[in-house]
Amino acid sequence: MNRAEEDYIKTIYELTIEKKQEMIKSNEIADRFGFTDQSVNEMIKKLEKKHLVSFVPYKGISLTKKGKDVAIRMIRAHRIWEVFLTEKLGFSWENVHEDAEMLEHATSSEVLEKLYHFLGEPKYCQHGNPIPNIKGKMEDAISLSLDHLEVGQTFELLRVIDHKDLLIYLNTQHIKLHDQFKIIEKDAFNGLMKVLCQGVEKTITIKTAKMLFGKLI
Numbered sequence: 278m279n280r281a282e283e284d285y286i287k288t289i290y291e292l293t294i295e296k297k298q299e300m301i302k303s304n305e306i307a308d309r310f311g312f313t314d315q316s317v318n319e320m321i322k323k324l325e326k327k328h329l330v331s332f333v334p335y336k337g338i339s340l341t342k343k344g345k346d347v348a349i350r351m352i353r354a355h356r357i358w359e360v361f362l363t364e365k366l367g368f369s370w371e372n373v374h375e376d377a378e379m380l381e382h383a384t385s386s387e388v389l390e391k392l393y394h395f396l397g398e399p400k401y402c403q404h405g406n407p408i409p410n411i412k413g414k415m416e417d418a419i420s421l422s423l424d425h426l427e428v429g430q431t432f433e434l435l436r437v438i439d440h441k442d443l444l445i446y447l448n449t450q451h452i453k454l455h456d457q458f459k460i461i462e463k464d465a466f467n468g469l470m471k472v473l474c475q476g477v478e479k480t481i482t483i484k485t486a487k488m489l490f491g492k493l494i
Contacts, residue, residue, distance in 0.1 A: 280382055283351055285320050286329055289340055290348030294418045300337030349413045354381035356402035357393050363403045370403045371444035405436030405454055423458065424486035431494050432458045438488040450479060
């Protein structure tokens with residue numbers, strides 16, 4: 278299996294966890310990668326031939342047992358490396374993804390387990406994504422996005438999409454995990470929200486709000 282195939286398997290698994298559903302539509306995969314529907318469909322056909330995914334017309338795509346095992350191994354390695362690179366080597370959260378991506382493909386099970394215990398068996402990576410344990414069990418992914426909140430509600434940021442441009446933007450706005458947001462205005466027509474974040478008023482787009490996840494407080 279090549280790296281692109283592993284990335285697809287990992288993304289399908291992440292989407293099923295985030296959306297709490299067994300089957301994922303091809304357009305959801307395309308949206309996550311920024312690929313065309315045609316390129317996604319071609320890859321799904323390849324993965325189906327390798328018995329890594331099952332495709333049901335008009336319903337969606339799911340991972341087989343073989344595919345799920347691959348996905349959990351890759352996600353576990355990636356997120357453990359992200360914790361190590363940020364906590365121990367000082368990488369910023371927007372620059373850690375590519376190195377973790379390379380390391381996840383080249384890490385033995387023995388090295389990964391030693392690293393996991395060395396880090397204190399973390400449950401979440403630096404972006405708030407849950408880390409599976411060796412048996413594949415993990416905490417629920419936080420799925421309530423900021424754009425779903427109404428004026429007057431307050432929200433604690435617990436997870437962000439691991440997208441470099443988003444993370445750079447959050448840095449410029451001094452937004453980080455566990456910050457609190459109070460919704461003070463919501464302009465659906467223009468796609469904007471005004472929030473009070475740690476006492477500072479900020480305007481963010483609905484597009485950005487869809488990539489920020491947390492809980493009501």
